[in-house]
Amino acid sequence: LEGKDGDYAQELRMLDKMAKALRERRFNSGAVKFDREELHFDIDEKGHPTRCYFKKSTDATQLIEEFMLLANRTVAEWIGKKERSKSQGSNPKSQTKSKTFVYRIHDQPDPQKLESLRMALAPLGYKVKTSGTRGAISKSLNKMMEQAQGGREQKLVETLALRSMMKAKYSTHNIGHYGLAFDYYTHFTSPIRRYPDTMVHRLLTRYQEGGRSANQDHYEELCEHSSEMEQTAANAERDSIKYKMVEFMAI
Numbered sequence: 001l002e003g004k005d006g007d008y009a010q011e012l013r014m015l016d017k018m019a020k021a022l023r024e025r026r027f028n029s030g031a032v033k034f035d036r037e038e039l040h041f042d043i044d045e046k047g048h049p050t051r052c053y054f055k056k057s058t059d060a061t062q063l064i065e066e067f068m069l070l071a072n073r074t075v076a077e078w079i080g081k082k083e084r085s086k087s088q089g090s091n092p093k094s095q096t097k098s099k100t101f102v103y104r105i106h107d108q109p110d111p112q113k114l115e116s117l118r119m120a121l122a123p124l125g126y127k128v129k130t131s132g133t134r135g136a137i138s139k140s141l142n143k144m145m146e147q148a149q150g151g152r153e154q155k156l157v158e159t160l161a162l163r164s165m166m167k168a169k170y171s172t173h174n175i176g177h178y179g180l181a182f183d184y185y186t187h188f189t190s191p192i193r194r195y196p197d198t199m200v201h202r203l204l205t206r207y208q209e210g211g212r213s214a215n216q217d218h219y220e221e222l223c224e225h226s227s228e229m230e231q232t233a234a235n236a237e238r239d240s241i242k243y244k245m246v247e248f249m250a251i
Contacts, residue, residue, distance in 0.1 A: 116164070
């Protein structure tokens with residue numbers, strides 16, 4: 001991707017071109033552009049930080065990300081879309097109920113949080129829509145963050161904008177994913193580290209083998225538990241970063 005030749009160079013460049021097209025289509029559809037840098041530490045054999053740095057998103061990481069999103073969306077659509085009942089002919093109102101599934105959902109921003117964001121950033125010269133269509137609000141947020149790009153208040157704008165969003169969570173009741181502008185989305189691609197991905201793999205296997213719909217109440221309880229554990233893990237991650245920051249500054 002950086003112009004060098006090697007194994008599968010042509011194929012990788014084609015995938016990169018496809019990933020960029022998928023990414024552009026997402027944003028044109030109303031996805032919110034949060035490309036935040038992540039703080040990382042190099043740790044010695046005793047666990048002490050020796051270096052800190054921001055990890056930036058590259059074409060390679062974005063390529064992987066876009067195809068992971070595509071896999072997640074495809075699996076969710078395959079199971080989640082309601083099929084017309086064959087016994088009812090072509091009547092569009094006759095649909096069979098979709099089978100129980102685990103979705104990654106993200107609700108639209110709370111109007112009050114958007115208003116708080118508008119009031120906080122207005123003195124700095126930034127504008128953001130607090131009402132209107134789903135696409136209009138997301139495009140307004142993207143425009144605001146693009147204006148802040150490279151400025152001294154960029155981190156502040158991105159942090160406040162992120163806090164104005166609702167938290168994504170797991171549920172058997174699909175409402176779509178606002179931030180990604182997807183009607184169907186799940187977590188399918190990391191079963192080694194996320195229990196919801198494991199649930200998705202098990203349900204997918206069950207349905208591919210012709211199994212009946214799983215118990216929705218049971219899976220909704222698992223989704224609620226997974227969402228709670230995700231928040232606990234996120235809090236622990238933030239605390240660990242703060243701890244390592246203090247430890248690094250004390251060197």
